[in-house]
Amino acid sequence: MRRVQAALVDAQRDYFSRAPGWVLLTTTGRRTGLPRETLLPCARSDNHVFLISTYGWQSDWIRNLRKNPEVKVTCNGVVVSGHAEMIEDLDDKARIVSEHPFVPFAPFEMVHAVALTAARPLLVAFLRRWVASRPVVVVRT
Template identity: 90%
Template sequence: MVPTPRVEPFAARLHFIPRSMRRVQAALVDSQRDYFSRAPGWVLLTTTGRRTGLPRETLLPCARSDNHIFLISTYGWQSDWIRNIRKNPKVQVTSNGVVVSGHAKMIEDLDDKTRIVSEHPFVPFAPFELVNAVALTTVTRPLLVAFLRRWVASRPVVLIRT
């Protein structure tokens, strides 16, 4: 059986944008660390650099459940944090003001990805408490879930067990 080629989202072609803004994002995270380390809908993910072995911190939108954090890569498999996790799935996450170690698992099966985003929807492009509260508790929830089910088709979903 021939494996089907992995389809990258259009955003993967735009990955040069966040790479070019790395220093700006790092300065923003450093200046607002207390907020981002506690804010609902955000997580500071620390991976191990696949080439350097150095810690790499990334600010990402997320959904949380009991002992799990769910992340979706906007830039597909081109994201550096995705590439780092593929090399070493041991990560640290700063969530709700607490730093914990975790193990990241790539979810590639489309049925599993759609099930996860259906059960744990979040607004990845606007992870703010008010936006998520409105989107998840009103008539917009089915629209959000439908969007996410389509959106994750070409993107990796990462499940982190803490």
């Protein structure tokens, strides 16, 4: 799976690092110490990036963050350093996705525009339920 992920990152790096609601997260490998890149859907605000792990606690990037929370985030073509914090409290996770909802399944501007306006109540309800068993990560840049 790592080769598939690496090929996807390489092939789509420019688009996803600029796509609405997506970032390229660079963590440090927990065993190798090497940089590891993952494309992730997100919400952004001022000096924060909000991420949810689709695969929960088993995601390699989540396991890497547990060992070393220092990261690099590429969004809008700009690379910034940050510190990641995992949020596990259910009320805090629900508050975060209610205040900063994002579309985890489509990196297209039109989809984001509709989902974050007309469909926002449905999106927030979905996200509040979805984060119940998944970690939410706040990256402070």
